[in-house]
Amino acid sequence: MELFTNQVLAGIATGAIYACMALAVVMIYQAIDHLNFAQGEMAMFSTFISWQLMQWGIPYWGAFIIALALSFVGGIAIERILFKPLAKAPVLTNVAGFIALYAIINSSAGLIWDFTIKQYPTPFGSSPFLGSQLISTHQAGMIGVTVLLLIGLYFFFQYTKIGLAMRAAASVPESARLVGINTSWMIALGWGMASAIGAIAGMLIAPVVFLEPNMMGGVLIYGFAAAVLGGLTSPFGAVVGGFLVGVFENLAGTYIPGVGNELKLPIALALIISVLVVKPAGLFGRQIVKRV
């Protein structure tokens, strides 16, 4: 029983990261109807920036805030420069664009900071949380930050004018434009926020997976799995999906014989495919009706 609780708690902790990534993926999907295959690399780059700032002697939280701000601006810049011209292009062209972005970011990170694995500090420490052996303070911190982030986003979208404008621009762009919302900038804002959310995920998971240019590969796939499970149209669903995928992954690795670490990834992917086949809109997504 203790093994079970242990695995569930560990699952919730990693699930928090998947939830952040899924949230970032959903933010961009809402804004432009495309999955950002470069999301993980953007997050990795932000994490490297914060690491570099810390190397220059800036304290953790200072580096954290500056990296967030830079990621936000960077996300907007990427949208303005690279993806705005592609807004009307076919899906295929966009997918190619994301892959190009992936290659560029991954390789320039390798060029600037090289491919060696680096230690990344945690602000929460790694002692047992509240004297319990089940979960470390860093894991508790990850869960806490994710929950705070989610609550913050909820209030932003429900109770601020700009949050309302972003929702309008995402769901009915034509009508939103008619009532005077600058939908083009709302998309850029969505990119900026997604980039910042990804940065948070990257900085939280870096102490666990260590810092290197390929650190986000696996995480992003779990993030996709989480986003699809929860529904690509629902930020709340993405977070729930993230926690579910985290717990599911850990339990499958522990209890299904022959799964082990090697097969954890294929299991997440089998999950994606079965969710898509059984419930294409995900657990909390809206059914999209197509006009003929």
Add this chain to the structure above:
Amino acid sequence: MSAAEEVVAEGHQAVEAVPKRAMTLGTGTSLVVLAALIIMPVFVKNFIIFQMTMLLIYGLAVLALNILTGGSGQFSLGQSAFYAVGAYTTAVLMEHFNVNYALTLPIAGVVCFGFGFLFGQPALRLSGVYLALATFALATAMPQLLKLNFLEHWTGGVQGLVVTKPDAPFGLPMSQDMWLYYFSLAVVLAIYIFSVNLLRSRSGRAFMAIRDNEIAASAMGVDVALYKTLAFGVSAAITGIAGSLGAIAVQFVAPDSYTITLAISLFLGMVVGGVGWLPGSIVGAAFIIFVPNMAEGISKGLSGAVFGVLLFLVIYLVPHGARQIAILGQQLVGRLRKN
């Protein structure tokens, strides 16, 4: 995000329509290209012949993706999985059952056709970005599946399998590399002719009708489910044959040669060559084989960045890839002739 009622008008089209006649080259040009491909190996070193063989093989794999995406409008980021199945079929048959290498190709084709057809079933319910995601998942899972313990006896696990390179038959005076090149050329040529004819046939027209408007196609009596899975099957079969040839040429199969990177390369090859333009496949294959090497030559570690920047240039400047350049060239030649 909102509870507002959602009515999405006809969404982004997955792929731009390509008219049927624009999908191939004229007879004259084809013959010139073919002649060049036949003569070339006589003048170059073995290593370059090997690279040319790989060019043909990747060209074939890109062609397969082109039939799927350019023909029937479905995505796949999972071609590496089919490529791997083809390669492993050949390797296992050759090394464990001593089957002749030439005979393993059709077997690999049939196995992959079945695999692709079955994968096409769940893929039927997905479109656009979801299909990209599901196939992406397939490609990521494949290397792990090949490493499974209970398959290890056959697949050789992480170590993979070594494949013997065939000698030229009938005592022909050529090196192994050169023979393999001509062998691959023959296979690729046969499949190219098959693909061109496939796209001109009733099935090909059905693929294109589905690509351009699925609902209209089904209203005209096209069995959408059948043709979509069929497109997956055919594409997988051709990719599988490419994989078999690849296994023979490289003389080695291992799970980590068939990662998502390969699938992405093939996808990029298609975009660069021009979606739906079959001869572009070879141009795309040249791009994915030679550009990373050249980029590595400029600066080590920079290859990804150069690759990405070039890709963006292609997307912005020539969104139809090599097809656009070919058409421009044709117009230029036409204008010169008039003067």
